[in-house]
Amino acid sequence: MKINNPGAVLTATVILGAVLLSPIIVAAQTAGKAGVNPKLTVRVDGLTCPFCAYSLEKRIKEIPAVQHSIINLEEGIVELIPSKGRHIEIDEVKEAVIAGGFTPRGVHVALAGKLIDWNGVQALSINSTNQAGKKVTTIYVLKENRQLKRLMASAKASGQEVFITGQASEAPPLGHTDRHPYLVDIKTFQVL
Amino acid sequence: MQRGFIPKLTTTVLFSIVVAVAQGPPINTNTAFVTGLNGSAIRTFGKAMQKTTLFSGARVVSNSSERAASAFAFPVMIPFEVIPNKLVVIAAVPYLSKGMELTKNGNRVSRDASGWGDLKLLGKYQFYQRDTRRATLRITFLGGIKLPTGKADASDEMGPLPRPLQLGSGSFDVLGGPIVTYVRNRIGLNVEGSYRKNSQAEGYQFGDVWSANLAMGYRIFPKVYKTYPSPYSSIFVELLSEFSGKDRKEGLEQPNTGKKILVLSPGVQFVFSRTFLLEASLQLPLYQYFNGEQLGLDYSYTFGLRWLIF
DSSP: OOOSOHHHHHHHHHHHHHHHHHHHHHHHHHHHHHOOOOEEEEEEETOOOHHHHHHHHHHHHTSTTEEEEEEETTTTEEEEEEOTTOOOOHHHHHHHHHHTTOEEEEEEEEEEEEEEEETTEEEEEEEEEOTTSOEEEEEEEEOOOHHHHHHHHHHTOTTSEEEEEEEEEEOOOOTTSSOOOEEEEEEEEEEO | OOTTHHHHHHHHHHHHHHHOOBSSOOSSSOOSOOSTHHHHEEEEEEEEEEEOEEEEETEEEOOTTOOEEEEEEEEEEEEEEEETTTEEEEEEEEEEEEEEEEEETTEEEEEEEEEEOOEEEEEEEEEEEEEETTEEEEEEEEEEEEEOOSOOSOEETTEEOOGGGSSOOSSOEEEEEEEEEEEETTEEEEEEEEEEEOOEETTEEOOOEEEEEEEEEEEEEOSSOOEESOOEEEEEEEEEEEEEOOOEETTEEOTTOOEEEEEEEEEEEEEEETTEEEEEEEEEEEEEEEEEEEEEOOEEEEEEEEEEOO
């Protein structure tokens, strides 16, 4: 096919790209306005009775990285705010919810970390300290997202600190170990 | 059958369904939950009971000797969570004060006993749990043993006290049964069945006891319970039934023992903080049937608290 007007095609491509990227850009702006405070929100099924929520609260408080938690019975969700420099592991939260007598479902995360290429996939690397004061790194695989990829390229975000929010789900285990990273389906994205 | 029993029962069941009962641990019926207040709260309550009406079968008969009985029980229950959200063990022991009176040869005679009753060691195991958004269904089995720690051979100046007046049964008894709890939003439903196999001690054996309880609860405030912990209150309607067989003495059935009883129990519960709960309920008999002649229940009431300590 012969292109008669390369300028018009380029303009159309830019407009189309802008339209396609707009949700991510808007989301990124929204995230910026909302601040960059890491948070983990887990939906908890069976959370119907205040008289048994005590066990859940007790287990949640036992997670060392948790600074503050809010149990919302009406919505059936628990919000967890980490202490400064700490990172709340999703697996620990799920175990706490089960031990507390309930069933963990979807997990929504708000994370600040560095974008990296991890075994050929885009990932978020979060450096924090554990209870013993030792530095640890947690990896979140980022779900393939073409728009995000373009934005990252255009913003030269790779290797930079970013703040993302999104739904986290278990990714396949690593090799023959029980360890598995979490996969984040990004909802909002912001270069810090 | 006691006159008016069917209309009373029908009304009660309909009332229970329409009003629905409370979202919380019921007052007289056990809940299937093994967490929270049910896994780590000391529970105590007072239960007062009054009996002045003499029954023969399901009929009220003349109580010419003005027989009367009263009892006050003050059980203390201490649970301990052994396996999180699976197994709780409970130690329960009541402080009892029992009394009976009758007129004999124109003189009012009274006899009483008070002290600690028999210790129960119970285990509650949850074997089914299905959680959905703002709803849960749980099934547990509650079972255990009653130890003869209460005094069973007390006597006064008139001689040994009658067996029902003794603080303990003197026997090792086993008990157990399933509990089903369903909670959805503000409404909770609890069903419990249990069987107690009584054994013989000192030639006397109390009749075995079957019981079935139904409790429904409804959170009356707040309408929307947003953030835990917040104060809340629930109301309950419970139907409590008990069927006990005849006692045996030296292997012989005792004629004036054994009963069937159905009780309606409305109640209310206040939770002020995450660790403290107050509750009260009234028990009114709907139907009573007794083998031979026995005193029936006029009414009883309970008031108590649960305090989370662990």
